[in-house]
Amino acid sequence: MLTLDTELSHIKGINKRIIAGLAKMGIGNVRGLLLHLPARYDDFSQASGIADLAIGQTATVRGHVRKISMRRTFRRNLTVIEAVIADHTGAIRAVWFNQPYLMNTLAVGTPGSFAGKVTYAQNGLCLSSPVYEPEEAEATHTGGLIPIYPETKGVTSRGIRYLVKPILQALGQIPDCVPASVLKASGLPDFTIALNAAHFPASLEEAETGKKRIAFEDLFLLQMTNLQTKMRLAQEPAHPVPWTAAERDHLLAALPFKLTASQRTALDEILLDIARPHPMNRLLQGDVGSGKTVVVAMAALLAAKHGLQTAILAPTEVLARQHYATIMKLFGAAIADWHSSAALVTGHEARMFYGEGLETAVPKARIAERVKDGHLHIVIGTHAILQKSVSFSRLALIAVDEQHRFGVEQRATLGKKAAAGAKLPIPHFLSMSATPIPRTLSLTVFGDLELSTIDELPQGRLPIVTKIVPDASRAKAYDFMRAQAKQGRQAFVICPRIESAPSDDDAGLPAAKSHWDDVKAVEDEYERLAKRVFPDLRVGMLHGKMKSAEKAETMKRFSSGDLDILVATSVIEVGVDVPNASIMAIEDADRFGLAQLYQFRGRVGRGEHQSACLLFTKNRSAIARERLTALMTAKNGFELAERDLLLRGPGEFLGQHQTGLPDTMMGALKNIELVKAARAGALKTLEAHGEEQPPLLAERLLRFKHSIHLE
Numbered sequence: 001m002l003t004l005d006t007e008l009s010h011i012k013g014i015n016k017r018i019i020a021g022l023a024k025m026g027i028g029n030v031r032g033l034l035l036h037l038p039a040r041y042d043d044f045s046q047a048s049g050i051a052d053l054a055i056g057q058t059a060t061v062r063g064h065v066r067k068i069s070m071r072r073t074f075r076r077n078l079t080v081i082e083a084v085i086a087d088h089t090g091a092i093r094a095v096w097f098n099q100p101y102l103m104n105t106l107a108v109g110t111p112g113s114f115a116g117k118v119t120y121a122q123n124g125l126c127l128s129s130p131v132y133e134p135e136e137a138e139a140t141h142t143g144g145l146i147p148i149y150p151e152t153k154g155v156t157s158r159g160i161r162y163l164v165k166p167i168l169q170a171l172g173q174i175p176d177c178v179p180a181s182v183l184k185a186s187g188l189p190d191f192t193i194a195l196n197a198a199h200f201p202a203s204l205e206e207a208e209t210g211k212k213r214i215a216f217e218d219l220f221l222l223q224m225t226n227l228q229t230k231m232r233l234a235q236e237p238a239h240p241v242p243w244t245a246a247e248r249d250h251l252l253a254a255l256p257f258k259l260t261a262s263q264r265t266a267l268d269e270i271l272l273d274i275a276r277p278h279p280m281n282r283l284l285q286g287d288v289g290s291g292k293t294v295v296v297a298m299a300a301l302l303a304a305k306h307g308l309q310t311a312i313l314a315p316t317e318v319l320a321r322q323h324y325a326t327i328m329k330l331f332g333a334a335i336a337d338w339h340s341s342a343a344l345v346t347g348h349e350a351r352m353f354y355g356e357g358l359e360t361a362v363p364k365a366r367i368a369e370r371v372k373d374g375h376l377h378i379v380i381g382t383h384a385i386l387q388k389s390v391s392f393s394r395l396a397l398i399a400v401d402e403q404h405r406f407g408v409e410q411r412a413t414l415g416k417k418a419a420a421g422a423k424l425p426i427p428h429f430l431s432m433s434a435t436p437i438p439r440t441l442s443l444t445v446f447g448d449l450e451l452s453t454i455d456e457l458p459q460g461r462l463p464i465v466t467k468i469v470p471d472a473s474r475a476k477a478y479d480f481m482r483a484q485a486k487q488g489r490q491a492f493v494i495c496p497r498i499e500s501a502p503s504d505d506d507a508g509l510p511a512a513k514s515h516w517d518d519v520k521a522v523e524d525e526y527e528r529l530a531k532r533v534f535p536d537l538r539v540g541m542l543h544g545k546m547k548s549a550e551k552a553e554t555m556k557r558f559s560s561g562d563l564d565i566l567v568a569t570s571v572i573e574v575g576v577d578v579p580n581a582s583i584m585a586i587e588d589a590d591r592f593g594l595a596q597l598y599q600f601r602g603r604v605g606r607g608e609h610q611s612a613c614l615l616f617t618k619n620r621s622a623i624a625r626e627r628l629t630a631l632m633t634a635k636n637g638f639e640l641a642e643r644d645l646l647l648r649g650p651g652e653f654l655g656q657h658q659t660g661l662p663d664t665m666m667g668a669l670k671n672i673e674l675v676k677a678a679r680a681g682a683l684k685t686l687e688a689h690g691e692e693q694p695p696l697l698a699e700r701l702l703r704f705k706h707s708i709h710l711e
């Protein structure tokens with residue numbers, strides 16, 4: 001019996017070459033074949049008359065072969081087939097390269113449709129390598145719309161059509177894993193109808209609906225997975241933090257400023273969560289400088305007051321040190337008051353703050369001991385160091401910078417090892433992100449996280465002036481930078497790569513290597529600026545390939561005002577707080593994603609000085625200009641994030657944090673309505689069935705979880 005799981009190689013009569021070709025595209029069974037959806041549909045009912053064709057047009061011509069011949073070019077050893085196609089309005093040449101078999105298919109007089117690009121060659125119009133469809137056979141299959149599939153060697157659209165049609169017929173009604181009630185509520189057809197509609201639609205609308213339903217299934221399964229994770233987590237134990245309003249107010253009073261309204265909301269949401277005996281799973285998003293660290297620190301301090309521990313993990317040493325500095329500056333007194341303690345642990349240093357406000361460098365082993373016996377409450381460090389070398393006794397909260405996923409297993413590695421059968425408390429989890437995440441993504445990929453958003457900056461920040469600087473205005477921009485430096489301000493210069501040789505991809509952009517050939521390299525740019533442009537200023541360099549100690553030293557010099565200009569790669573993207581910096585200059589700005597540029601810009605305008613963001617670009621294309629202009633007009637990071645999502649797709653957008661989702665889902669992630677419908681459907685299904693899903697859905701979910709990698 002034929003099912004979705006039947007291997008194509010087990011079906012009699014399928015050409016071995018097609019099977020091999022499909023295998024190369026990762027298609028092995030019936031399901032894979034049926035989910036290999038048409039990229040487009042050629043509308044044969046609207047074929048163009050040959051007399052009306054224009055150069056550059058992609059057209060479908062319906063006619064017959066009037067002449068055909070094959071020759072071989074000697075120099076490049078290509079076979080060239082030339083034909084003349086005629087209809088009742090006229091005739092046109094058609095040319096194919098290296099497809100000798102067409103000589104057998106296209107005998108003189110053969111009727112059919114020829115779809116391809118109209119070009120101009122040898123004094124006349126010409127269809128170049130048109131796709132040929134025999135007319136009669138196709139008409140009965142599709143009634144006008146011909147599906148065109150992504151093809152590969154040995155696998156033509158036509159071959160796929162001839163395979164799909166009988167298989168769909170033989171399958172008949174396919175059992176649907178999405179509950180009928182969910183489909184009904186979302187106004188979508190069942191799987192069988194959807195597949196038939198996507199492959200052999202009567203209209204383009206029908207095809208769209210079919211494809212939408214197929215995309216919906218992935219979104220639905222993803223939502224189910226995330227919501228199940230969330231439900232399971234909600235049953236795990238956690239250390240409740242029994243903070244009191246008086247304690248909270250004590251900390252608020254200790255601050256030299258008043259929290260913004262959205263900081264306050266986020267704080268309340270977090271504090272409510274961590275007071276519960278089940279683990280929090282929350283994403284705290286807010287622009288750089290919006291005051292996330294302050295909020296997290298308050299939660300950590302309240303936990304510490306009750307003898308509970310917090311780990312704050314940062315991706316880089318620079319950031320870890322900065323978190324530590326912020327917390328010490330704002331809450332050092334409170335920590336001493338409450339007889340709590342805090343420590344910083346990175347690859348290169350370990351320091352502890354305890355007792356009557358003493359801070360000392362200590363051996364890491366000492367910190368590890370204190371963490372283990374529970375005396376040390378707040379530990380700030382890099383992911384790598386903390387996860388490797390420290391084990392907590394009463395870990396209540398993990399706050400992680402720029403990492404959205406932190407599995408239960410991963411959390412467990414930071415805490416005590418559970419005895420067999422025992423349930424250990426799972427730490428509350430808070431992810432801090434300065435990358436504004438588009439709503440569709442936070443609802444899907446991060447659907448198991450609650451969301452807190454700080455969407456305003458503390459008062460008194462001046463808006464940043466953003467300017468696109470074409471090469472012709474470079475000198476003027478440098479004059480401006482020099483003038484700022486003479487007034488005591490500082491500037492960042494960001495370049496997309498490290499060295500001039502195209503070996504590495506520091507910005508995380510998957511552009512073709514050749515694209516990078518003329519892209520500013522940090523080392524070259526540093527040389528140029530330090531020696532030739534600004535010999536009178538103090539210029540430093542920072543990139544990911546430098547040793548940690550060097551990086552820290554350079555960063556320290558810039559922070560303390562010993563450098564006027566810092567030439568850097570995107571390493572400075574996350575974190576880094578230098579209120580005196582007033583210029584963010586970005587070389588080849590068009591190479592970066594909008595969300596990334598937005599974050600760069602957030603490095604300046606953090607003090608009382610009017611700041612500027614200079615976007616250098618050599619790219620004069622309208623698209624590049626439009627993208628950069630978006631940076632000037634967008635109201636906030638979310639708007640830019642949504643645009644980036646559309647322009648570059650979620651994988652790009654999230655940078656190193658891959659979504660872990662199959663490519664086929666990426667398109668669906670752009671459709672907020674579909675995402676919302678899938679979430680509502682998943683919620684309803686979980687409410688109706690709890691943990692026990694109908695067998696077909698349970699089985700599909702299991703497979704789905706294997707196919708994605710969310711952690």
Ligand code: ADP
Pocket residue numbers: 257258259260263286287288289290291292293294295326330458459
């Ligand atoms: P983030 O972690 O979101 O980048 P931080 O918490 O590090 O932001 O805060 C950035 C700077 O702004 C810090 O120096 C902090 O002391 C200050 N800050 C935070 N919240 C406020 C506020 N409500 N009013 C004034 N300054 C604030």
Ligand code: MG
Pocket residue numbers: 289292293575
């Ligand atoms: Mg911060």
